[in-house]
Amino acid sequence: MYTPTDLGLFIREVREKAQLSQAELGNLAGISRASVSQLEIGMVKSPKLWVLNAIAQAVNIPPAALLTVAGVTLAESSSSQLAWLSQQLDQRNLRLLLALGMSLLQEQLDQPQKGRR
Numbered sequence: 499m500y501t502p503t504d505l506g507l508f509i510r511e512v513r514e515k516a517q518l519s520q521a522e523l524g525n526l527a528g529i530s531r532a533s534v535s536q537l538e539i540g541m542v543k544s545p546k547l548w549v550l551n552a553i554a555q556a557v558n559i560p561p562a563a564l565l566t567v568a569g570v571t572l573a574e575s576s577s578s579q580l581a582w583l584s585q586q587l588d589q590r591n592l593r594l595l596l597a598l599g600m601s602l603l604q605e606q607l608d609q610p611q612k613g614r615r
Contacts, residue, residue, distance in 0.1 A: 502540035508567045509553060510538045516557040526556035 513523050513534070520538070521531040529549055536542050537549075550568055554561040584592060 502543055505545070505564075505568050506538040506540040508564070509534070512553075512557045512559055512564075513538075518557065523553065523556055527552035529553075 513520070516523075518526070519531075520534040524531045524534045527534075527549065529552070533542075533549075534553075537545060537553075545568060547565070547570065550564050550570070551561045554564040584595065587595060
């Protein structure tokens with residue numbers, strides 16, 4: 499089961515492995531040094547998904563690794579990551595993402611359902 503202390507120890511471990519100070523990690527992740535410190539000592543009970551994603555990118559680990567330690571399920575992370583991604587894209591790329599999503603949905607709907615006749 500997830501505890502903020504487990505997450506904090508993991509963040510500290512990957513930060514040190516990446517040879518980054520708390521300030522450097524904070525700068526790369528877009529958060530303050532104090533926020534990194536609070537995460538590492540377990541003071542943050544429910545960290546924001548965008549923060550965990552930014553930290554994972556800063557220390558060059560798959561976001562899923564950090565999200566798993568944080569106790570985030572795939573369903574929670576998928577919708578939040580999609581929302582975050584849509585906010586980061588410019589209008590042109592957002593339209594492309596939506597078109598791709600609609601195409602994938604249509605393809606999925608066109609496939610016969612397993613177990614159905």
